[in-house]
Amino acid sequence: MMKLHNFFIVILILLVFSSCRKDDTASSGGIYYGYDYFPFSAEAPVNVYKVTEINIDAASGVYDTTVYYLKQVEADPFSDDEGRSAIKLYRYVANSLQDSLWQLKDVWWIAKTDFEVIEYEENVPYVKLAFPLEPSKMWDGNKYNAAETLMYEITTYQGDSVVVLHKNELTEISKDYEYEVYRKGIGLVRKVYEEIKSYHNIGMGIPIEDRIDYATLVYWERI
Secondary structure, three states: OHHHHHHHHHHHHHHHHHHHOOOOOEOOOOOEOOHHHOOOOOOOOOEEEEEEEEEEEHHHOEEEEEEEEEEEEEEEEEEOOOOOEEEEEEEEEEOOOOOOOOEEEEEEEEEEOOOEEEEEEOOEEEEEEEOOOOOOOEEEOOOOOOOOOOEEEEEEEEOOEEEEEEEEEEOOOEEEEEEEEEEOOOEEEEEEEEEEEOOOOOOOOOOHHHOOOEEEEEEEEEO
């Protein structure tokens, strides 16, 4: 009987301890917000990406492909001018994973509220995620910058991944397609950006990807 009594005491202590811990993924009401899809701290994972950039100018015979590696490190938390929690995002580049020295490319920064993650890319703010995460949720990615409204949308939210569509515009002469994928506990794992122009073979039923005149294609993949 004494052993059983001690067992229940241990269980009670564990339950009290768990209830006192701060859960960064839920509000006090128990709503799951999904904060862990964008880790935000100096202890956040160091993410390394293989970046492939393709530039095409068919008329000039330009078909350039550049491959490099990008490392992003969150460090130096601070409060921004609006009193929001913020952290610097140090971005390093290398030509190969064997390079012993990564070159500092630039320093972006991230601000976080209970409802948004705002990433400042070259001092231009973009709302990367809006909380709580929900299937089909939409928000203005350009909410805090001077560009026109651009509605981001969660198109996939299952398992440990969230797909956020930024653009999906296709005509006979142009394609603008952009999305990002975030993984729980890691953050950004994939980014795709495709901007294509084509002014020939219009109406022939040929996919625009097969008749490119000009294009900028950028692909990030976490490794």
